[in-house]
Amino acid sequence: MAQLEVLNPVAESEEKNIPPAARPKDFAGKRVGLYWNIKSGGDVALDRVEELLKERFPGITTSRHIGSVGFMMRHLTPGDAERVAQICDMVVGTTND
Amino acid sequence: MVELEKQGVPTVIFTAQAFVKDARQSAKTFGIRNLPLAVVPLPFSNQSGESIRKMVDDGFDQITAGLTRAVSESEAEPEEVAASSESIDCGPMGCELTPHDAFQVREERLIYDGRDLLEACALMNRKFLEYGWGDGFPLVPPTSGNVEAMLQGTRRPPDEVVVVLEPGFGQATVKKIAINAVMAGCLPEHMPVLIAAIKCLAKPEMYLRNKAMSTGPHAPLMVINGPLARTLKINSGTCALGPGAASAVNTVLGRALRLIMMNIGHTYPGISDMDTIGSPTKYSLCVAENESRSPWEPYHVSKGYSQEDSTVTIHFVYGLCELYDFANSVPERLVEVYATATKNVAQLSTGNWVLGRRSDPRYGTQEMEHNFMLICPEHAQVFDKAGWSRKDLQEAMYKAARMPFKTLMLNKESKALDAAHPELRWLYDNPEVLVPVVEVPVCFEIAVVGGNAGRGTYFYGAGGPVTVPIED
Numbered sequence: 001m002a003q004l005e006v007l008n009p010v011a012e013s014e015e016k017n018i019p020p021a022a023r024p025k026d027f028a029g030k031r032v033g034l035y036w037n038i039k040s041g042g043d044v045a046l047d048r049v050e051e052l053l054k055e056r057f058p059g060i061t062t063s064r065h066i067g068s069v070g071f072m073m074r075h076l077t078p079g080d081a082e083r084v085a086q087i088c089d090m091v092v093g094t095t096n097d
Numbered sequence: 098m099v100e101l102e103k104q105g106v107p108t109v110i111f112t113a114q115a116f117v118k119d120a121r122q123s124a125k126t127f128g129i130r131n132l133p134l135a136v137v138p139l140p141f142s143n144q145s146g147e148s149i150r151k152m153v154d155d156g157f158d159q160i161t162a163g164l165t166r167a168v169s170e171s172e173a174e175p176e177e178v179a180a181s182s183e184s185i186d187c188g189p190m191g192c193e194l195t196p197h198d199a200f201q202v203r204e205e206r207l208i209y210d211g212r213d214l215l216e217a218c219a220l221m222n223r224k225f226l227e228y229g230w231g232d233g234f235p236l237v238p239p240t241s242g243n244v245e246a247m248l249q250g251t252r253r254p255p256d257e258v259v260v261v262l263e264p265g266f267g268q269a270t271v272k273k274i275a276i277n278a279v280m281a282g283c284l285p286e287h288m289p290v291l292i293a294a295i296k297c298l299a300k301p302e303m304y305l306r307n308k309a310m311s312t313g314p315h316a317p318l319m320v321i322n323g324p325l326a327r328t329l330k331i332n333s334g335t336c337a338l339g340p341g342a343a344s345a346v347n348t349v350l351g352r353a354l355r356l357i358m359m360n361i362g363h364t365y366p367g368i369s370d371m372d373t374i375g376s377p378t379k380y381s382l383c384v385a386e387n388e389s390r391s392p393w394e395p396y397h398v399s400k401g402y403s404q405e406d407s408t409v410t411i412h413f414v415y416g417l418c419e420l421y422d423f424a425n426s427v428p429e430r431l432v433e434v435y436a437t438a439t440k441n442v443a444q445l446s447t448g449n450w451v452l453g454r455r456s457d458p459r460y461g462t463q464e465m466e467h468n469f470m471l472i473c474p475e476h477a478q479v480f481d482k483a484g485w486s487r488k489d490l491q492e493a494m495y496k497a498a499r500m501p502f503k504t505l506m507l508n509k510e511s512k513a514l515d516a517a518h519p520e521l522r523w524l525y526d527n528p529e530v531l532v533p534v535v536e537v538p539v540c541f542e543i544a545v546v547g548g549n550a551g552r553g554t555y556f557y558g559a560g561g562p563v564t565v566p567i568e569d
Contacts, residue, residue, distance in 0.1 A: 004238055005208050006206070009239060009280060010361075011269060013200075016128030018128035019129075020131075021101075023167055025165060032164075038512060039142060044141065044146050045111060045141050048149070049153055069453070069458055071450075076100060095112075
């Protein structure tokens with residue numbers, strides 16, 4: 001019998017731990033941001049989300065957002081995210097993947 | 098979305114079934130386990146409006162739940178991950194590969210038994226593939242002895258973290274680089290090249306996360322310049338991109354970089370590398386510039402380094418096209434032929450500048466889309482005899498590589514153009530106007546490579562190249 005001992009090639013990851021945002025109990029009076037990264041079809045999906053939200057939760061308001069940087073997909077910069085956070089209580093996004 | 102969660106805003110994101118593992122892994126590396134997803138059967142692209150609306154209707158309850166139900170921070174795998182990604186789709190005739198969890202095997206030392214060492218080595222190879230640690234070709238066993246020998250190729254201590262590599266934020270210690278170099282078949286003297294290459298990958302302007310995780314076939318083209326390329330016998334001439342004995346060093350360097358992306362950066366196919374079809378260029382793609390046959394200053398000198406410096410340039414590229422021309426001996430005609438290769442709208446980067454620039458919002462980087470031209474020495478001489486510099490060729494390419502706006506926009510989202518360049522909206526009313534396929538002339542990168550015939554290679558690029566010196 002022969003034995004081959006080898007070393008593990010996989011690197012350890014830098015650990016990060018960010019607590020998710022606290023969720024509200026319902027949608028009453030909430031403003032929902034609809035974020036599109038501009039990949040095809042995502043806008044159509046968000047149109048439908050907006051219709052369904054308004055049908056099911058009267059009084060809800062919405063706002064549309066795309067990132068200020070990027071090309072065939074656009075991203076929110078930290079500044080964009082801060083602005084969205086100031087006006088929205090929650091966000092639905094499409095990235096198309 | 099992680100950025101919004103950090104700011105206290107609940108989010109939920111639509112994710113196609115095949116991308117659930119990818120989305121989970123991605124959110125986890127950024128620090129949020131179990132980021133709420135609304136899982137839909139397919140990506141929204143290429144779907145009819147009716148089909149998209151139906152997917153939203155069917156998945157709408159996941160939206161409301163994701164925004165109003167507390168998010169578990171448990172380490173247990175959420176149900177939709179287990180349910181949605183039991184196997185990687187290898188097609189009806191392909192293997193039914195169960196996705197591994199490459200991170201579950203934590204032991205630093207692994208032992209394989211066999212009737213002899215060859216059998217033990219075969220078992221090691223099978224297990225490494227099962228864990229997702231291999232590229233499909235046989236691996237050289239990273240024994241302690243092999244790794245110790247590899248570490249002699251650098252003065253850096255084994256535990257030094259050279260960089261942290263995206264997308265998995267893997268800590269690239271010198272030892273882990275050496276282990277992967279052994280597996281690829283490298284020699285100790287290759288270590289300084291690999292250390293430079295991994296530094297290149299980790300530069301913020303490389304935006305590795307985007308290229309490593311994409312659905313597109315992004316392959317890291319390594320171009321080596323300077324004296325070390327000659328010392329290490331990196332092929333710059335006949336069949337420089339391989340295969341064969343003459344390109345053996347090119348092959349193992351390119352292969353090591355791929356294994357490093359996988360095992361250190363955690364770019365695993367089907368898990369975090371979501372390439373739709375893949376590409377043979379992703380196995381290995383390394384070349385040296387044929388500086389002795391180039392009429393121009395070496396490529397790295399054009400980037401500000403001295404002739405005595407040795408450098409690694411990495412440029413992520415998509416597909417490639419031959420630059421064949423045996424017929425012409427005047428530069429204008431060669432440029433005309435080359436320009437036909439650039440006008441391929443089925444290639445993502447062609448004319449993409451009208452939609453903006455590839456940008457990493459975390460670092461504020463912006464990349465123009467460059468393409469890499471490996472010009473053969475025969476053609477380079479044609480330009481030189483006519484007194485053309487590299488810059489002259491770039492400018493001539495910029496003028497020749499144009500296509501009608503309406504063709505350029507065939508596969509592009511017009512709202513993206515509206516967002517990036519509202520001043521160009523006049524083009525909608527002038528669809529026949531010829532538009533350059535790149536933003537500026539320097540987006541044509543040019544190096545001289547190859548043997549004795551009028552055949553070069555044009556790489557459609559993803560973003561821009563990054564060059565770093567090989568130091569240690």
